[in-house]
Amino acid sequence: MASSLTKDSVRPGTPGSEKTFFGHPRGLATLFMTEMWERFSYYGMKALLPLYLVAPGGLHMTAATATAIYSVYLSLVYLLALPGGWFADRVLGPRKTVAVAGLVIMLGHLTLALPSSGTFFAGLGLVAIGSGLLKSNISTMVGHLYKGADDARRDGGFTLFYIGINLGAFAAPLVIGTVGENVNWHLGFALAALGMALGLAQYLLGSRHLDAQSSVVPTPLSPAEKSATLRKSALWAAIAAVFYTVVVVSGHYTLNWLLVPITIAGLVIPVMVIARIKRDKDLDRTEQSKMSAYIWFFVAAAVFWMIYDQGGSTVSLFADSSAKNTVFGWDFPVSWYQSVNPVMIMALAPVFAWAWLALARRGKEPSTAVKFAMGLVLIGASFFLFLAPLAIADGGHKAAAMWLVAIYFVQTVGELTLSPVGLSVTTKMAPAKYASQMMGVWFLAVTAGDATTGLLSIAGVDLNKTGIVAFQAALAVAAGVAVWMYRKKVKELMGDVH
Numbered sequence: 001m002a003s004s005l006t007k008d009s010v011r012p013g014t015p016g017s018e019k020t021f022f023g024h025p026r027g028l029a030t031l032f033m034t035e036m037w038e039r040f041s042y043y044g045m046k047a048l049l050p051l052y053l054v055a056p057g058g059l060h061m062t063a064a065t066a067t068a069i070y071s072v073y074l075s076l077v078y079l080l081a082l083p084g085g086w087f088a089d090r091v092l093g094p095r096k097t098v099a100v101a102g103l104v105i106m107l108g109h110l111t112l113a114l115p116s117s118g119t120f121f122a123g124l125g126l127v128a129i130g131s132g133l134l135k136s137n138i139s140t141m142v143g144h145l146y147k148g149a150d151d152a153r154r155d156g157g158f159t160l161f162y163i164g165i166n167l168g169a170f171a172a173p174l175v176i177g178t179v180g181e182n183v184n185w186h187l188g189f190a191l192a193a194l195g196m197a198l199g200l201a202q203y204l205l206g207s208r209h210l211d212a213q214s215s216v217v218p219t220p221l222s223p224a225e226k227s228a229t230l231r232k233s234a235l236w237a238a239i240a241a242v243f244y245t246v247v248v249v250s251g252h253y254t255l256n257w258l259l260v261p262i263t264i265a266g267l268v269i270p271v272m273v274i275a276r277i278k279r280d281k282d283l284d285r286t287e288q289s290k291m292s293a294y295i296w297f298f299v300a301a302a303v304f305w306m307i308y309d310q311g312g313s314t315v316s317l318f319a320d321s322s323a324k325n326t327v328f329g330w331d332f333p334v335s336w337y338q339s340v341n342p343v344m345i346m347a348l349a350p351v352f353a354w355a356w357l358a359l360a361r362r363g364k365e366p367s368t369a370v371k372f373a374m375g376l377v378l379i380g381a382s383f384f385l386f387l388a389p390l391a392i393a394d395g396g397h398k399a400a401a402m403w404l405v406a407i408y409f410v411q412t413v414g415e416l417t418l419s420p421v422g423l424s425v426t427t428k429m430a431p432a433k434y435a436s437q438m439m440g441v442w443f444l445a446v447t448a449g450d451a452t453t454g455l456l457s458i459a460g461v462d463l464n465k466t467g468i469v470a471f472q473a474a475l476a477v478a479a480g481v482a483v484w485m486y487r488k489k490v491k492e493l494m495g496d497v498h
Contacts, residue, residue, distance in 0.1 A: 024157045025145040030206030032164040035138055037199025038102065039168030041109055041192040042131060043342075044176025047335035049073070050313050051320055052185045059117055063317045063464065065255070068457035070313040072259050073124055075266040075450035080132020082273070082440035085140075087133060090221045094137040094144075095207060095214040101137070102200035105130030109193035113186045121258070123189075136439055144211040162349070168195075169342035177335025259458055266451025270444035274298060277434055277441070286495055287431040293493035294429050296483060298445050300372045301422055303479045305449030307379045307472055308411055312338060313453070314463045315386065319404055322393035326401060340408040345416070352416045368425050368494070369487035375418025376480030382410040383473035390466050429494065 021029035052058035053066035061069075088097040108126030111119050142161050146154040172195070180188020221229065247253045277283075278291050319325060320334045359365040366374070385407050389399030422442060430438035453463070461468055483490070 022160060024153055024160065025209070025211075027145050027206070027209040027211060028142065028157055028160060030203060030209055031138060031142055031145075032161055033206070034098070034102070034199045034203040035161060036164040036168040037195050037202070038105065038131075038134060038138075039165050040172045040176075041105060041195040041199070042127070042172075043169040043338065044172030044180075044195065045109060045112065045127065045189060045192045046070075046074075046312055047173040047177045047316075047338040048180040048185065048188050050316055051181065051334055054317060054320065055185070058185055059120070063321075064457045064460060064462060066317065067310075067313045067463055068259055068263075068454050069124075069255075071309070071450045071454035071457060072262050072266070073128060074309055074312075075447045075454060076125075076128040076262055077131045077135070078443040078446040078450070079266055079269060080128060081135040081443040082132075082437070084132040084134070085136040085437065085440050088137045088140070089218050090225075091217065093215050093217040094141050095210060097137050098134055098141070099200070099204065099207075101130045101133035102196060102203060103130075104133065106193050106196040106200060109189055109196060113190035113193060115186050135443070139439075141210060141214045144213045163346065166342040166346050170339050170346070173333075173335040173338040177333050177338070181333040181335055256458060259454065263451050263454045263458060266447045267455070270298075270302075270441075270448045273441055273444060277431065280431075280433065282433055283431050289493045289495055290429040291431065293490050294426075296486070296490050297368070297372055297422060297425060298441075300376055300479055300483055301418065301442070301445035302448040302452070303476055304375055304379050304414070304418055305446045306452050307383055307449075307476055308415065309446070309450050310453060310463065311341065311408060311411055314469075315404060315407060318386075318389070318393070318399075318464050319401075322399060323389065323404060324398040324400055337404055337408065340405055341412050341415075344409060344412040348412065348416055349420075352420075367487060367491055368421055369483055369490045371417045371421045373480040373484035373487070375414045375421075376476050376483065378410055378414030378417065380473045380476030380480065382407050382414065383469050383476070385410060386469050386473075387466060390464070390469060394466070 019026050021032070050066045050070045053061045053069060054063055084097070084101070088094045091097075092100065105127055108123045108128075108130055111123030111126060114123075139158075139161075142158060143154075146157060172192075176188045176191045176195075179191055244253070244257070247257055274291075274295060278288070278295070283291065316334060316337060319337055323334075325332055325334055325336075356365055385403070389403040392399040392403075422445075423439075426438050426442040434441075456468075457463065463469070
């Protein structure tokens with residue numbers, strides 16, 4: 001990346017003489033590379049996870065159990081983004097929190113690399129905790145590089161950062177997936193640890209280029225608050241330790257004793273957080289109205305992510321057992337399907353950005369509610385499309401790889417109509433009191449969607465059956481139609497937000 005750092009040919013110390021990263025603050029290079037390597041480790045492990053869980057050489061679980069673990073893991077990652085933001089705001093500040101997060105993620109992947117099933121869930125837990133600490137805080141630091149919302153480079157900076165995310169996500173299955181599937185599962189997890197180690201090393205070396213604001217703890221805990229927080233944390237940890245010790249010693253422990261509580265929390269906590277904000281008496285009438293509109297978007301997003309994230313579990317496990325994973329007679333690892341989405345995101349995101357801008361100039365850009373409706377209909381359509389390879393497999397044949405590529409393509413188009421719009425509308429509709437927390441609330445929609453998938457799997461529902469796939473597809477399309485039908489009401493509740 002050194003070649004992308006340029007220096008203006010003027011005297012040092014004059015405005016504009018500092019080194020830049022494609023015209024952006026040099027600190028963006030640090031955050032770009034950190035996020036790229038973190039996503040490399042995260043998506044590489046995620047591509048291997050369900051395949052390792054069902055493989056005879058892995059944990060040899062059923063597809064339902066593998067889907068439940070995968071869904072609960074994703075749910076936990078996004079659930080922990082909320083306390084991750086709180087930890088940075090009240091304890092360490094974003095810069096130190098991200099350094100701690102990188103270390104925890106690396107240790108998690110190293111634990112996964114150990115050839116022992118006993119350490120596997122500890123490794124998953126560490127990666128989830130580290131990802132939760134990192135997820136919201138690294139984006140916050142990108143914002144710190146720009147002085148105010150009016151900096152003309154701000155949107156471009158986040159676009160570059162987004163490219164880093166997708167570069168890491170694209171390369172990970174091709175490298176980590178290939179090694180994990182074809183050489184050794186645990187060596188694949190070790191490569192994920194190496195990726196995070198590289199990201200952490202360059203973060204520590206380049207952190208001097210970050211804005212000073214990234215080191216600030218915005219609302220530090222008072223000594224009394226620290227003591228109270230530590231006491232409460234220790235109490236709950238002790239209760240959990242005693243409870244699970246009793247369950248294990250009594251011989252009643254099964255995996256569901258771990259999965260079910262997390263799944264229930266993934267459904268209950270989002271509802272509680274939204275309800276607490278909605279009931280807050282400090283919000284004025286306009287803010288209350290916006291929160292009522294936001295609930296529509298939140299529920300729609302939960303339905304969307306419930307289906308979307310099955311691309312890494314339900315669809316991937318189908319590919320493993322029932323698809324011809326070949327191109328022009330050449331076999332490729334199942335994990336490579338997970339590279340389809342990020343490469344399509346990089347190809348299509350500029351097209352969508354241009355299209356929305358062109359429509360806006362003509363006064364024809366769809367409203368936020370219409371974009372959400374489009375996303376829901378498209379994610380539903382992807383699962384209607386999934387019915388074709390399912391039917392081929394039911395007939396005793398292997399489905400062609402292009403069926404699955406088509407599913408991922410439709411899901412990617414749906415993602416581009418809903419996800420960036422959801423992030424934007426979340427910041428615009430956030431009540432002033434909850435401005436710093438609302439991004440974590442948006443992530444809770446992913447938590448709720450994945451927790452629903454996890455609960456279905458724990459209940460023994462086979463998500464690779466035609467009936468349940470068709471039901472989910474119909475549910476998403478129906479939700480999209482409902483949002484479209486009530487778009488004027490939602491727009492009215494949104495007030496001055498467009």
